[in-house]
Amino acid sequence: MFNPLDHKGLALDQQLRDWRELNVEPIDPEAVDPYTRCRIITMNGIEAEAIMFSHQFARVCPDNDVKRQLAYTRFVESQQQRAVNWLLPGLASVLETTLGYEQVAVDLTAWVARHEPDPYLKQAYEFGVLEDFDHLYRYANLYEMVERRKAEKIVNGVTEVMPGRPTVAEFRHPFDNVNDPYDKDAVDPRSKLHALTILSAEQQVMVYYMNTGPQYMEPIARQLYQEISLIEQEHVTHYESLVDPGETWWERLVTHEYNECWLYWSFMEQETDPRIKAIWELHLQMELAHLQQAADLLRRHDGREPEQIVGDTGLPEPLKFEPNKEYLRHLLATQIDLTKLGAGYVREAHERFEEMQEKIHGGQQPPSEAVIDAHREMFGDEYRLETEGPHPVESLRARQGSRRA
């Protein structure tokens, strides 16, 4: 496999872009491959994490030489983030981008769950993906109410839209969102990349919802964004607690850069749009140089080799956006009623869960339920896109509507 540690990449002093280079042509929302949109959204989340991580690092770093190096790379990463996120078109609405975010959360997390070698970590992804799957369904109903468009315009049939673990049941006591971390010295390096990738994606979703939600005038839209953004915050806790807190800042920097190499390389391999592929290729070349810099810092300050952190066998198999319909249906059929108790998973609604549910819902219907009722009232049915037959969980099957057969 391709080993990024063997490559120098694009020299750091050649990585600054001018306005012309930053002025990227956005994708055509009416013609784009839905998974091209997913790759853009994913890399935006990854670059946003790169920037915020670097800022946090700089705040605890006493060495001004290192701080200057971090500042330079961080500026380059900021330009990478702008170039990537500005591929999204102004023509798309906030809700359309939201549907893209949830499609990412579903198909990215499902792929990671399928490829995660550690059973405890795998369970964490399988658990989380059913919740984002439900968010896609709630937002799809909001989308048809507010914009009259159908979510299949965005997901394009590669991802199904139907209830997952109902959002109402996703509110757990915050204590129960804290998982046990992997052991950095024993875990498969792939697991480090998986955890960082998913936590970055979820963090971006949280930040996006908590900031764009109040732009809506429709009360139900404002309320739904508020509710789901709180679940996304739970997810950030859920995933970040999987990461070993004993990793040094130098070590974490190496993992970040290595992960960015893995993802740009993966997406370059898979990209259908040649113009976008060229961006992934350029960014891979940039990341290779960032990785070299991080590896040098690790050697100098930690006295370790990067191979001790990410292994010496090169990148794992490329991460792919692809349909996960069958896998998701299997998870729906087997794990819909799971919840958390401490760092583990249980089926019963335990006391702390019930207490939290009572406090947050207070006997009222949450927005995620209200949006479905409002949709039924407005159109006579709810919005679903079930391409592979009825819902695998009988109690979550659609009541017959009047509009769609």
Next chain:
Amino acid sequence: MPEPATADTARPRGRDVDVVDLLLTQHARIEEQFLLVIGASGAARREAFEDLVRLLAVHETAEEELVHPLSRTIADSDAIIDDRLEEERQAKETLDALLDADVDSEGFETSLLLLRTAVLTHARQEERYEFPRLRAGIPAERLIALAPAVRAAEAAAPTRPHPGVESAKANLVAGPALAVVDRARDLIREAARRTRS
């Protein structure tokens, strides 16, 4: 079951449906209709295109006669509305060029995609800058009162021919939709006069 070759936009129901609801639904319907035209060829494409022309005509008339004038009654809205009218004028020019073209020619498809971008951008501009101001600045009952006129115009220019209007359909092949579109326009203008007086 909806026929596969027709759009399936959800229609809002109930007494609270206002003119903005209907225009939003038309935006979604127009978006879908563009896809149907692009995906078809020959006679089917001609038919889908004629449906699109009717949809656009009814829609733009409703906006120009009913909605934009209402928007102008809200303070500081003139500039926004002037921009929208300019977009509509440009879209009509592109549409005029398409009316006489062979639907299977390469030029048709290129112009159609240009028209789509222009129309969808225009629709988004309205959704972002005009409709929210309307709902914030105009009493709900006035917006609800305008809905029947838009519904009547839609009914007068149906996008799928009703049984018994085959002769009207035959006319459309020569000049798309003009008679029905005129009737729809008249209905909207009448309603506009009533609201003004």
